[in-house]
Amino acid sequence: MTLLTVTGLTKSYAGADGELPVLAGIDLDIHEGEIVALLGKSGSGKSTLLRCLAGLIPPSSGTITYRGRPFKGANPGTTMVFQTFALLPWLTVQQNVEVGLETRGLPAAARREAALTAIDLIGLDGFESAYPKELSGGMRQRVGFARALVVEPDILLMDEPFSALDVLTAENLRGELLELWDSGTFPTKAIVVVTHNIEEAVLMADRVIVLGGRPYGSIRAAYDIPLTRPRDRDVPEFSKLIDTIYRTMTGRADTPHPPHGLRQPAKRTPANTPLPAASVDGLSGLAEILQRHDGHLDFAELTDELSLEVDDLLPLTDALELLGFAAVKGSQITLTDQGLAYSAADVQTSKQIFATAAIEVPLVHFITTSLRNSVDGSLRAGFFRDVLAHHYTSEQVTQQLDAATGWGRYAELYTYDTRHEEYHLDTVPS
Missing domain, CATH: 3.40.50.300 (P-loop containing nucleotide triphosphate hydrolases)
Structure with missing residues (x-):
């Protein structure tokens, strides 16, 4: 039945x-x-x-x-x-x-x-x-x-x-x-x-x-x-x-056409492009492992080598792909030229490469642009929470902001004051 x-x-x-x-x-x-x-x-x-x-x-x-x-x-x-x-x-x-x-x-x-x-x-x-x-x-x-x-x-x-x-x-x-x-x-x-x-x-x-x-x-x-x-x-x-x-x-199968009456978003936004739950250290570590394997590996080989489940790796691979550091085709993950440069660079150079890529990620871009347009280069976290709450659950909002905070800090785009729950531009423009 x-x-x-x-x-x-x-x-x-x-x-x-x-x-x-x-x-x-x-x-x-x-x-x-x-x-x-x-x-x-x-x-x-x-x-x-x-x-x-x-x-x-x-x-x-x-x-x-x-x-x-x-x-x-x-x-x-x-x-x-x-x-x-x-x-x-x-x-x-x-x-x-x-x-x-x-x-x-x-x-x-x-x-x-x-x-x-x-x-x-x-x-x-x-x-x-x-x-x-x-x-x-x-x-x-x-x-x-x-x-x-x-x-x-x-x-x-x-x-x-x-x-x-x-x-x-x-x-x-x-x-x-x-x-x-x-x-x-x-x-x-x-x-x-x-x-x-x-x-x-x-x-x-x-x-x-x-x-x-x-x-x-x-x-x-x-x-x-x-x-x-x-x-x-x-x-x-x-x-x-x-x-x-x-x-x-x-795999990344071809995306089917949207059902009748449902249009595909015209551009990426913080709502339709969520940040994966991946730290900078985690995605950087995966990029370095791929770099040591000539820039590409099969997912099965990767999970066997690291003794991890594929579920543990998906947020990291999604993060590399979102940043433009890797491309996934079928079960193969391959570093892009930008990803190879990032994984092989010294700390300061890798931070610069990361910042260039991260500023194109919708949520990081939204936080940075909002801070640049604020009066004193600072905004309360509640502002961003309220915006994201229209599209995510409260737990997801926290996860999105946690990831964006880590990425933005590493890229030196903005800082976060935990005690006052405020974001600040890393360097306030004059």
């Missing part, structure tokens, strides 16, 4: 230059009995799509139906587990789990019985009276799962539910969740999980949907995962799927 149907979904936000697309042309079905992973790097729109499925935000156009019927507001067949746990700190574990039931008007006795059942199911017996501050990260996320499952939704939506946990805790919780799903005692009919981790997607999902985000989020590819669970990472089929999906994520 098809539980959710998405047809021609687009999501755009208003900007100074017109509509800024986040998602475009999304067609997707979620069926009973399957786990679907929405996979993509930052900026691909996967979390926005998940929130559209939940009815937390409306699409700009297109339709979403639950069991064949459109809905307004929250989707009645879904609940969501968030990355940041989102627990109410003044409530106990049991009270947190009962919140959703209370809003549905269930009597106290029925709420208590259902909550204790969910708490037992998710392995939290004995912690009913504990408060969130008394729990580890893994235990807090278990409460999030119990709170979502207690209402027995048709579809459980999960937004990177393991990314805030340490590796061992995430592995344990993911394994227990899959055991429950495979046991037939899981009180939902389908799961949709957002992740940026390829291995996690292949471990969990029956179907992996890969989203690309340039210049708008669209479905780049879909893969059926025919492996039986529990899945063995060491079998050739698992590795082949990882490699296939990873090449799709890292």
Whole structure:
């Protein structure tokens, strides 16, 4: 049975230059009995799509139906587990789990019985009276799962539910969740999980949907995962799927034409060109490694050499590409002439090359230009936060400004006074 149907979904936000697309042309079905992973790097729109499925935000156009019927507001067949746990700190574990039931008007006795059942199911017996501050990260996320499952939704939506946990805790919780799903005692009919981790997607999902985000989020590819669970990472089929999906994520396929009525942005802006979460040291280190390999490497060779996951490298490669220091084609990353010069230069010369490139990056350019046009070469951080808040979540705004602060400081374009939360031109023009 098809539980959710998405047809021609687009999501755009208003900007100074017109509509800024986040998602475009999304067609997707979620069926009973399957786990679907929405996979993509930052900026691909996967979390926005998940929130559209939940009815937390409306699409700009297109339709979403639950069991064949459109809905307004929250989707009645879904609940969501968030990355940041989102627990109410003044409530106990049991009270947190009962919140959703209370809003549905269930009597106290029925709420208590259902909550204790969910708490037992998710392995939290004995912690009913504990408060969130008394729990580890893994235990807090278990409460999030119990709170979502207690209402027995048709579809459980999960937004990177393991990314805030340490590796061992995430592995344990993911394994227990899959055991429950495979046991037939899981009180939902389908799961949709957002992740940026390829291995996690292949471990969990029956179907992996890969989203690309340039210049708008669209479905780049879909893969059926025919492996039986529990899945063995060491079998050739698992590795082949990882490699296939990873090449799709890292490749730069030709951008499809925008759906009818959705125009492509005329120019790059801070809204449609987000800064990757990459420090100057990180991107510089990657450039130096590539330089030592004659300026180019295959992603598989690079991840093997550094013993890293491709997810760890994507922000760094995106940063090099955004600065014009590298070009990515298929699974190959190659330094440009400018990138070769940057990676081989001494510190002062590399700073000059970096400054020339960074000033062309929309957010860095916006901060620098705004400071040059201010009365005294300084502006409060709140000004930039307010502008970015029209296009990003509060967490994303912080990430964007953190990256821009580091890049601008290294380029000696501006400084940042943490105590007063103010940006200043590095050299105030006379």
